[in-house]
Amino acid sequence: MSDVPAIEFAGVSRWYGDTVAVADVSFAVGPGVTGLLGHNGAGKSTTLKLCAGFTSPSAGAVRIFGVEPRRNPSVYGRIGVVPDQSPPWPFLTAHEVVELVARLHRVADPGAAAARALDIVGLADVAGRKVGGFSHGMRQRVKLAQALAHDPDLLLLDEPLNGLDPAQRREIISVLHRLGDEGRTVIVSSHVLHEVERMAPQVLVLVNGHLVAEGQTSAIRQLISERPRTIRVAAGGDGRPLAGALVDSGAVDAVRFEDGAVEFETADVDGFSRALPALARRTDTLIRRVEPVGDDLESVYAYLHERARGAGR
Amino acid sequence: MIIGPVYRLTLRALLLQRRTILLALLAAAPVVMALVYALAASADAHHFRFYSHLVQDLFIPTIAAVVALVIGVSAIGDEREDGTIYYLVATPQSRIGLIATKVAAAWTATLLLLVPSLVISALLILKGAADASSILWPVAGVALATLAYCGVAGWLSLRTRRPIVIGVLYILLWEGSIATFAASASKLSIAAYGRALVAERLPEAAAPVVGPAPAVVILIAAAAITCWLGARALVRVEL
Numbered sequence: 298m299s300d301v302p303a304i305e306f307a308g309v310s311r312w313y314g315d316t317v318a319v320a321d322v323s324f325a326v327g328p329g330v331t332g333l334l335g336h337n338g339a340g341k342s343t344t345l346k347l348c349a350g351f352t353s354p355s356a357g358a359v360r361i362f363g364v365e366p367r368r369n370p371s372v373y374g375r376i377g378v379v380p381d382q383s384p385p386w387p388f389l390t391a392h393e394v395v396e397l398v399a400r401l402h403r404v405a406d407p408g409a410a411a412a413r414a415l416d417i418v419g420l421a422d423v424a425g426r427k428v429g430g431f432s433h434g435m436r437q438r439v440k441l442a443q444a445l446a447h448d449p450d451l452l453l454l455d456e457p458l459n460g461l462d463p464a465q466r467r468e469i470i471s472v473l474h475r476l477g478d479e480g481r482t483v484i485v486s487s488h489v490l491h492e493v494e495r496m497a498p499q500v501l502v503l504v505n506g507h508l509v510a511e512g513q514t515s516a517i518r519q520l521i522s523e524r525p526r527t528i529r530v531a532a533g534g535d536g537r538p539l540a541g542a543l544v545d546s547g548a549v550d551a552v553r554f555e556d557g558a559v560e561f562e563t564a565d566v567d568g569f570s571r572a573l574p575a576l577a578r579r580t581d582t583l584i585r586r587v588e589p590v591g592d593d594l595e596s597v598y599a600y601l602h603e604r605a606r607g608a609g610r
Numbered sequence: 611m612i613i614g615p616v617y618r619l620t621l622r623a624l625l626l627q628r629r630t631i632l633l634a635l636l637a638a639a640p641v642v643m644a645l646v647y648a649l650a651a652s653a654d655a656h657h658f659r660f661y662s663h664l665v666q667d668l669f670i671p672t673i674a675a676v677v678a679l680v681i682g683v684s685a686i687g688d689e690r691e692d693g694t695i696y697y698l699v700a701t702p703q704s705r706i707g708l709i710a711t712k713v714a715a716a717w718t719a720t721l722l723l724l725v726p727s728l729v730i731s732a733l734l735i736l737k738g739a740a741d742a743s744s745i746l747w748p749v750a751g752v753a754l755a756t757l758a759y760c761g762v763a764g765w766l767s768l769r770t771r772r773p774i775v776i777g778v779l780y781i782l783l784w785e786g787s788i789a790t791f792a793a794s795a796s797k798l799s800i801a802a803y804g805r806a807l808v809a810e811r812l813p814e815a816a817a818p819v820v821g822p823a824p825a826v827v828i829l830i831a832a833a834a835i836t837c838w839l840g841a842r843a844l845v846r847v848e849l
Binding site: 346349350351353368370371372374376377378382383384385386389397398400401402403443 | 697700702705849
C-alpha cells in the first residue's frame with residue numbers, strides 16, 4: 298500500500314468573487330470512512346468538487362493519490378463520485394446509466410458490473426426502468442451504483458443519504474462501512490451530526506469554509522457535548538437568591554437577567570442539573586421552566602468556529 | 611478511447627429534446643420556400659440563381675448557423691446545466707475525446723435536420739436540372755460550416771453562461787452585418803467559408819472569400835481548434 302494519502306489538501310482556498318467558499322483548508326484523508334460535516338453553505342460541496350476536480354482551488358493544492366485530478370484524468374479510474382443535486386440522464390434506464398459509466402471507466406464487463414452495483418444498492422428489480430420515473434431516493438441509489446461499478450479506491454459522496462427512507466439509509470450506511478473496512482477511502486458529506494456519527498469514525502468539520510475540527514467522530518461529539526451552554530430558567534419571584542446560590546456553588550460561570558428569567562452560562566451542564574433543584578429548594582424558589590438557549594446545530598458550529606479561531610491566535 | 615457510448619448518449623439526448631422540433635421546423639423553412647417557388651416560378655426562370663441565393667444567403671448563414679449553434683450548445687451546455695456532465699468528466703476518458711465526441715454528436719444531429727431539407731429544396735427548385743454536383747457541393751458547404759459552428763458552440767458553452775446570446779451576436783452582427791461589407795472581416799466568418807464551397811457549383815451569389823480547398827482546411831481546422839479549446843476549458847472552468 299502506498300504512503301500517498303488518497304486526498305490531500307494543502308492550504309486550499311476557493312472563492313467566488315467576494316464569497317469565500319473554502320478558506321485555507323489543509324488535511325489529508327486515508328483509508329476508511331471520513332465524514333465531512335457542516336451546515337448548509339459551510340463549503341462541503343465545494344470541498345468535494347475540489348476533490349473530484351470539478352473546480353480548481355483559487356489558492357493551494359489538491360492532490361488525489363498524489364496528483365491533480367483535473368490534469369490527470371487517469372486518476373478517475375480510482376475514483377467514484379456521487380454529486381449532489383445532479384440526477385443521472387432521465388431517459389436512460391438505471392442499468393444503462395451504470396453500464397455507461399462503467400464502460401467509460403473501462404471496466405472489462407460493464408454489464409455485469411452494472412448488475413452487481415445495482416444489486417448492492419437494492420435496485421436490481423427496477424434496473425430496466427427509466428431513471429426519469431424514479432423517486433428521489435431511487436435516483437440517489439442509482440448515483441451510488443454508478444460510483445461503485447468500477448470498484449474505486451476512493452469514493453466521494455455528497456449527501457448520499459438525502460431522500461432515502463430509514464431502511465435505505467441503514468443499507469447504504471452498511472455498504473459504506475463495508476467499503477471502509479475493505480481499506481477504501483470514503484469521504485461522505487452531511488449536515489446532520491448523528492448521521493455522520495453512524496457513517497464515519499473520522500470527521501472533518503467545516504464552518505463557513507474553515508476547517509474547525511478534525512479527528513475521531515466520538516472525540517468531536519465529546520467536544521460538542523462539553524461546550525459551554527446557556528440555560529434559561531424562568532423562576533417565581535426575581536430569581537436572584539437562586540442565581541446567587543448557583544454562582545456560589547461554582548456550577549455556573551455567568552448570570553444574566555433577561556425578560557423576567559435568568560440565563561446561566563455553564564461549562565458543566567451535568568453539575569448545573571444536579572445543583573439546580575437542590576438550590577431551588579434551599580432558596581425557596583419556584584421553577585416554572587428550564588430550557589437551553591442556542592442549542593441548535595448552528596450554535597454548535599459557531600462554537601467550533603470560535604474555538605478554532607481561538608486556537609489559531 | 612471509448613467514444614461510442616458518449617456519442618450515442620449525446621445524440622439521443624439531443625434528438626429527444628422538445629427544442630429539436632422547433633429546430634426541425636426552422637430547418638424545413640427552405641423546403642416551404644422551394645415548394646412555393648416550384649409552384650409559382652415560370653419555366654424560363656433562373657432556377658439555379660434562386661437556389662444559389664437560397665443556399666448562400668439564407669440556408670448557410672442563418673438557418674444552418676442557428677441550428678448548429680443551438681444544438682452545439684445543447685450538447686455540452688445542457689449537461690453542464692443539469693450536472694450530468696459530472697458523470698462523464700469523472701471518468702478516465704481524455705478531455706479532448708469527450709469534447710470531440712460531443713461535437714461530433716451535435717454535428718450529426720444538425721446534419722440530420724439540415725441535409726434532408728437542403729436536398730429536398732434542391733430537387734424542388736432545380737427539378738430536372740438537378741445533378742449530383744448541384745446537391746453535393748451545397749451539402750459539403752453546409753456540412754463543413756456546421757462542423758465549425760458546432761465546435762465553436764461547444765467551446766462557448768464551456769467558456770460562458772450565455773453561449774447562445776454570444777453565438778447569435780456573432781451570426782447576426784459579425785457574419786450578417788460587418789462581414790458582408792468588410793472583406794477582411796469575412797475572413798473570420800464561418801458562413802463565408804461554407805459559401806466558398808457552395809460557390810464551386812453555384813457561383814451566382816457573392817464572390818467566395820477563398821477557394822474550396824482552403825475553405826475545407828479552414829473549416830476543419832476551426833472545428834479542431836475549438837475542440838481543443840473546449841478540452842482546455844473543461845479542465846479550467848467550474849463545472
